[in-house]
Amino acid sequence: MQKNNRLLNSITLLLVSIVIFAVLFLLIYNNIINEFAGDILKISGIYIIVALSLNLITGFTGQLALGQAGFMAIGAYTTAICVMKFHIPLLAALIIGGLFTALFGFLIGFPTLRLRGDYLAITTLGFGEIVRVIMVNLEGLTGGAAGLYGVPSFSDDFKLNPIMGFIWIFCFAVATILIISNLINSSAGRAIISIREDEIASNSMGINVPYYKMFAFVFSAFIAGIGGGLYATHFGYLNPSMFNFLFSVNIVVMVVLGGLGSITGTIIASCIFAFFTMYFLPLFKDFAQNVFHISILDFNQVIFATVLILMMLFRPRGIMGTKELSFVKLVKGIGFNKTQGVK
Amino acid sequence: MMEFVQQMINGIALGSVYALIALGYTMVYGIVKLINFAHGDVWMIGAFTGYFVLAALGVGPLSIILAFIVSMIVCAIFGIVIEKTCYKPLRNAPRINILITAIGVSLLLENGARVIPFIGPNPKQFPTFGNANMLFMGINISFVQVIELGISILLMILLNYIVNKTKMGKAMRAVSHDMNAALLMGINVDNVISFTFAIGAALAAAAGILFALAYPQVEPYMGIMPGLKAFVAAVLGGIGSIPGAMLGGFILGTAETLTKGFISSKLADAIAFGILIIILVIKPSGILGKNQREKV
Numbered sequence: 001m002q003k004n005n006r007l008l009n010s011i012t013l014l015l016v017s018i019v020i021f022a023v024l025f026l027l028i029y030n031n032i033i034n035e036f037a038g039d040i041l042k043i044s045g046i047y048i049i050v051a052l053s054l055n056l057i058t059g060f061t062g063q064l065a066l067g068q069a070g071f072m073a074i075g076a077y078t079t080a081i082c083v084m085k086f087h088i089p090l091l092a093a094l095i096i097g098g099l100f101t102a103l104f105g106f107l108i109g110f111p112t113l114r115l116r117g118d119y120l121a122i123t124t125l126g127f128g129e130i131v132r133v134i135m136v137n138l139e140g141l142t143g144g145a146a147g148l149y150g151v152p153s154f155s156d157d158f159k160l161n162p163i164m165g166f167i168w169i170f171c172f173a174v175a176t177i178l179i180i181s182n183l184i185n186s187s188a189g190r191a192i193i194s195i196r197e198d199e200i201a202s203n204s205m206g207i208n209v210p211y212y213k214m215f216a217f218v219f220s221a222f223i224a225g226i227g228g229g230l231y232a233t234h235f236g237y238l239n240p241s242m243f244n245f246l247f248s249v250n251i252v253v254m255v256v257l258g259g260l261g262s263i264t265g266t267i268i269a270s271c272i273f274a275f276f277t278m279y280f281l282p283l284f285k286d287f288a289q290n291v292f293h294i295s296i297l298d299f300n301q302v303i304f305a306t307v308l309i310l311m312m313l314f315r316p317r318g319i320m321g322t323k324e325l326s327f328v329k330l331v332k333g334i335g336f337n338k339t340q341g342v343k
Numbered sequence: 344m345m346e347f348v349q350q351m352i353n354g355i356a357l358g359s360v361y362a363l364i365a366l367g368y369t370m371v372y373g374i375v376k377l378i379n380f381a382h383g384d385v386w387m388i389g390a391f392t393g394y395f396v397l398a399a400l401g402v403g404p405l406s407i408i409l410a411f412i413v414s415m416i417v418c419a420i421f422g423i424v425i426e427k428t429c430y431k432p433l434r435n436a437p438r439i440n441i442l443i444t445a446i447g448v449s450l451l452l453e454n455g456a457r458v459i460p461f462i463g464p465n466p467k468q469f470p471t472f473g474n475a476n477m478l479f480m481g482i483n484i485s486f487v488q489v490i491e492l493g494i495s496i497l498l499m500i501l502l503n504y505i506v507n508k509t510k511m512g513k514a515m516r517a518v519s520h521d522m523n524a525a526l527l528m529g530i531n532v533d534n535v536i537s538f539t540f541a542i543g544a545a546l547a548a549a550a551g552i553l554f555a556l557a558y559p560q561v562e563p564y565m566g567i568m569p570g571l572k573a574f575v576a577a578v579l580g581g582i583g584s585i586p587g588a589m590l591g592g593f594i595l596g597t598a599e600t601l602t603k604g605f606i607s608s609k610l611a612d613a614i615a616f617g618i619l620i621i622i623l624v625i626k627p628s629g630i631l632g633k634n635q636r637e638k639v
Contacts, residue, residue, distance in 0.1 A: 064439050066446070111624040118378050119623060121442060122574060126616030129571075133613040245567065249446060256443055301454035308447030313432055316440045 006185050010178055017174045024170075028163055038162050040278050045169035046231050047270035049176045051254040052263065053223035056180055058252070059260035060189070061216040062196030063113070064121040068224050068251045070128030073135060073243035075101045075225025076232035077142055080151040083233075090154070090233065094172075098225040105221025106214070113213045128248055135240040147239035151232050169230055176223055181263050181324075183219075192216050196261070246301065253304045256311055258318050265320030349482050350604040351597055356488040356557065358596020359495035363550035364573030365580070365588035366502065367543030373519040373583035374539050376438070377430065380445040382547060383570015384452035385421055387563060389414045389548025390469070390555040391462060397470040411494075411552055415545040422544025423537050431533070449570075456563035469559035491553045498549055499589055502542070506585060515539055519583065572599070572615040579622050581632020590630060 024041065027033045054068045079097035082088045088096065112123045136145045143149070155164035183189050191212045194202035203209045232238050250273070258269030281300050311318060364386055371379045392414035400406035429448050433441045457464040477484045506512040514535045517525040526532050554569065555561050576595040580587025595615060602614045622629065 058439070062437075062439060064442050108620075111620055114627075118438070118442065119578075119627070122378065122571070122578070123616075123620060123623060126571065126575070126619055130613045130616050133609065137607075137609055246450075249450060252443065252446070260439070299458060301450060302458055305447045305450035305454060309429060309444055309451065312436075312440050312444040312447065313429070316436060 006182060009185075010182060013178060013181070014174070017170075017177075021170055021174075024166070025163070028166055035162055038166060040274055042165055042169050042234055043278060044271045044274040045166075045173040046227055046234065047251075047254060047274050048173045048267050049169075049227035049230065050224055050251055051258070051266045051270045052176050052180050053220045053227060054251050055255045055258075055261070055263070055266045056183075056192075056223070057216050057220040059255055059262070059266070060184060060196060061192050061213060062199075063213065063217070064118075064252075065124040065217075065220070066121050066245070066248050066252065067108075067124030067126075067128035067131075068220075069243040069245070069247035070124070070131040071101050071105065071221045071224035072228030072231060072247075073128075073131050073240065074104055075228030076238055076243070077135060077148070077228075078225070079229030080148055080232045080238055081141060083152050084148075084150070090152070090168075094226050094229040097229040098222045101225025101228070102218045102222040105218045109214050109217040109221075113217060114210055125245065125248070128243070128245060132240045132243060135243075142238070142240070145240060147237055149237045151236050151238060153236055154233055165234055169234070172226060172230060176226075177263060177267065180223075184263070188212065188215065193261075250304065253308055256308060256318055259320035259322065260318060261322040262318065262320035262324055264325040265318055265323075268319060345481050346604065347601075350600045352482060352484060352488065353604075354597030354600035355593060356491045356596070357600055358576075358593035359492050360550045360554045360557075360592075361569070361573045361576045361596050362589045362592025363495050363498060363546045363553070364569060365576040365592045366499075366585060367547045368574050368577040369580070369582055369585060369588040370515075370539050370543050372577070373585075374515065374522075374536055375430070375434065377441055377445060378574065379540075379543070380442075380570075381425055381448040381452055382543065383566035383568075383573070384449050384456075385418050385425075385544045385566075386547040386551045386554075386570060387453065387456070387561075387566035388421055389418045389544075389551030390561045390565065391456070391551075392417045392548065393552035393555060394467060394469055394561050402470050402472050407552075411549055414548040414552060418544040418548035418551075419541035422540040426537055426540040431536075453563045453566060462563060464563060466560045466562040469555040469561050471556050471559045487556045491557060494549060494553060498546060502546070502585070505542070511535070511538055568612060575615045575619045578619060578629055581629025584629065584631045584633075587629055587631035 028038050028041075050068060050072060053071075054065060057063055057065050075094075075097040078100045079090075079093045082093035082096050083090060108123065108127050112120045135142045138144070153161045153165065154168050155161045157164075184193070191202070191207045192215075194205070194207055195209055195212055199209055228243075235242075254269045254273045255266055257273070258265030258267070277300060285299070364382065367382050367385075368379060371377060371382070393410040396410040396413050397406060400409065425448055429444050430441060433444055456462045472486065476486070477489075504512075506515060514525070514530045515538070517528065517530055518532055518535045522532060525535075572595060573592065576591035577588045578591070579594060580589070580591025595618065598614055598618060599611050602608075603611045
């Protein structure tokens with residue numbers, strides 16, 4: 001029964017994403033929505049991938065990690081260097097980038113995951129900073145502080161590039177959603193959620209807590225690395241300061257906004273976030289500049305910080321809580337599907 | 344050899360600032376088990392308050408003392424307000440929520456400072472008294488370093504007195520030992536926690552002015568790195584332990600200046616986190632910390 005449901009869920013998800021894909025593809029291909037809107041869609045897709053990777057470790061496993069931008073940086077640089085210096089095809093380079101990031105996730109997780117959550121937060125934060133310092137210092141390989149220019153894009157054909165980028169990112173985003181939602185509903189996923197609910201209790205129930213924590217962490221690093229690789233290919237250049245602490249915090253904002261432990265919540269929040277930062281805020285800034293003659297520098301970070309605090313104070317569950325929007329249930333007319341335990 | 348001694352002295356001066364910040368982290372952690380991410384930004388506010396006082400009054404012995412007093416009071420108020428509005432409602436919430444709130448407060452303070460017109464994002468020159476140096480057996484000791492060390496030691500002695508000899512200090516120790524038992528014994532836990540935040544913030548304010556006197560530039564993001572390093576210092580010494588925070592601060596300060604002097608100045612920021620990872624592998628409870636067992 002459970003297994004059938006999972007299969008049904010996956011198939012529906014695939015069908016729905018194919019429909020969404022077809023609609024968006026036609027819209028972009030026929031230039032009905034312009035390149036800028038296409039960029040927002042692509043960035044949304046990358047945010048979905050990265051935010052889901054963080055949600056796996058923070059929302060489902062309950063360990064706050066603040067270095068997701070560091071993992072993205074490793075994935076991005078590895079992918080870029082593989083493609084540029086070793087002429088490896090993009091798909092293989094993305095996977096190599098992900099695996100290399102996962103290796104770092106393992107190395108950094110090893111000392112910290114045996115400890116309580118706060119230490120993980122601060123170590124991953126420090127790790128993100130160290131990655132940035134190393135990227136600046138390895139000038140021969142990464143271009144140092146000036147950055148790495150000329151990362152090959154998704155397609156050699158200049159005209160085809162936007163649509164190819166969309167296809168790549170969309171496919172990876174759907175694959176991430178599929179894999180994570182299946183993982184969460186598997187027995188490994190149940191073990192991971194039980195760690196979030198109560199570490200000591202799940203340990204005494206015979207769950208290998210360090211193993212599952214490490215598993216979630218390494219897997220999260222792998223996905224973040226791939227997200228970073230896509231990010232690098234999308235922008236075409238890399239700079240260590242792109243992956244600073246604020247970027248890590250922005251990913252946390254997306255996950256918290258969507259709901260710690262909700263895949264659909266994260267997807268919704270990532271799209272809102274991309275739209276908000278890329279479209280609404282510049283518009284708002286122009287408006288303030290033209291009408292009130294005030295320039296609002298860094299206003300977005302103030303808004304995110306306030307949202308973060310207010311969310312935690314008044315609605316710590318985020319938009320979705322741990323609930324999921326399920327298409328299967330939607331068809332059956334129930335709508336919301338509570339998948340995880342009570343909290 | 345002279346170079347080494349020189350770097351050690353620079354390191355101890357820098358370490359005394361880290362130690363003062365680390366005290367705030369360790370006391371708050373000892374009592375409410377929270378990594379107060381906003382602490383580094385309270386430190387930044389302290390430095391800015393000092394900047395405004397000194398910019399208004401000019402540099403002199405009296406105005407410096409006034410700057411210390413004003414900024415310690417302002418930061419203590421900030422500490423209490425942050426605790427009352429953001430942390431207190433979440434005291435019984437899951438740990439991860441309060442941690443995220445702390446990050447939010449930190450971001451709000453530093454980016455709020457960038458938006459506020461009279462602070463703004465551009466670095467400001469901190470008024471300081473010239474480069475008065477003493478040459479002592481071939482080693483260069485600046486006047487600022489003497490002040491740094493003197494004031495930090497003074498404040499640490501004062502803190503030691505408050506924690507060990509006063510009634511409030513006794514209450515603080517009781518709450519950090521067992522909050523519920525302290526509550527049952529008739530201790531006003533809310534007041535004790537607010538008091539702890541106020542003291543931590545006041546120490547951070549003093550550290551902020553000392554740091555700004557030595558590295559005369561203030562800007563809203565200045566609190567991020569020293570804040571994190573001071574946290575590393577607190578973990579290194581054993582989080583929750585007051586002497587540990589002092590020791591950790593001095594070790595971290597010397598480690599950083601030695602790295603800057605003998606290895607590479609670019610790696611100075613990375614060394615702190617390297618130390619953090621090493622200490623977490625070897626002795627997670629820190630140098631002076633007690634190993635605590637988790638109970639159900």
